[in-house]
Amino acid sequence: MKSSVSLAVAFVAVAFVAVAFVASASGGSSCVAAAEPLQSGLATGQSITTVFEPVNLNGAHADEPHCLVCENGLCPVAMVLARDVSEPLLKLLSRLDAACQKHSAEEFGSFAVFLDAPVPLEEKLRAVAAKQTLKKLALALEAEAHIPEYKVAADAEVTVMLYVRHDVKANFAFRKGELNDAAIDLIVAALPKILTEKP
Secondary structure, eight states: HHHHHHHHHHHHHHHHHHHHHHHHHHTSSSSSOOOOOOSSSSOOOOOOOOOOEEEEEEEGTTTSSSHHHHHHTTOOEEEEESOOOHHHHHHHHHHHHHHHHHHGTTEEEEEEEEETOOHHHHHHHHHHHHHOOSOOOOEEOGGGOGGGGGGGOOTEEEEEEEEEETTEEEEEETTTTTTOOOOOHHHHHHHHHHHSSSS
């Protein structure tokens, strides 16, 4: 009886060591694979060649179709394409709005276009616009089918493109739930890539 118990204990110990080895060899997790980096929107090095007229929700062209790409011309711009509104996204938009005010001498512009927004989301965005907490950043609505050239990934909740002279200098893309404070800091830290180049 003792030998049977000893053999069972030895078998469990060997199995535990084997599992630990596999986990170590795979980077610490044998069950959950890290999410692949998401590519959405125009990649760094590509150029914006397509203009569109989303319905603006705030600013001088509120409730009108107005081209925000055209309005910003060759100036440095942060373009955000989103499918939903969340607290992290509102925090990002607030940080970009503050950057617009800080870098007005560089004519830095920013706008967020919400794609295929259902009525409840549109009402929520209009409420955000009505609060007038965003001084420079424009909010707008557009049908995704109207801008296929921007190559927004189906699983991208938020896509950010930083560009100047219509050339994309940085691209960030996030699935639902991936945008957080650390990601927002990375986006803001990348702004000098477009602010240091004069339009």
